[in-house]
Amino acid sequence: MRFKPILLVLAVLALAGCAAKARHVATVTVVSAKGALDITQDTEPLLVCGVATAPPAPACVTADVHKAIHAQLAEAYEVHKQLATAVRDWPQGQPAPATIPAYLAQITELLQHIVDALPAGGTKDRLTTLLTGGKS
């Protein structure tokens, strides 16, 4: 199952809308993207081989993959921080910062890689459903 980054696609579309509400829409988008990262960070440890909630190998996340996923999550949170800072510092009445779409694309790509790295199973399916708003 491929992760479809509905939340972040919505964000890009929303930024093209009315300038007066664009910062507010961008704020909701930033918070939504953070929710996607947070639930991924909270869910992945449940699948690590050896923990009580994890399925047996090969359906669990190995230690190497676990570390690789968190390296990507750490990078994604750094990008998200840059995104949130750009939106926070966006002056009233000014055009949207040009960096916002690039930050969203980076976060989407990292989330895509992370979800793709998870072994198939019910937890991955539920996570994918949450991240895509049921459109997976």
Place this chain on the structure above:
Amino acid sequence: MNWQILLQIGSQVVPILTTVEGDIAAVVAVVNALRGAGYQADTDALTAAIADDDVRAAISKAIADAPEAANEPASEPAK
């Protein structure tokens, strides 16, 4: 216990924030932002998100950089 704020868009329900119990300021900031309470409410929500990004980035970085032995789950049964 974690609290999660869900946003319903039509028939879709999406998570927008997971926060630890007691972190009421972050929850209030996000709810106010979603209500369209204004420029300052949005700023407060973004500031809360930035602070939490630092915490969560540090957690993931610690896992990614942990030595192999220290990264083994505590509940792994002995072989």
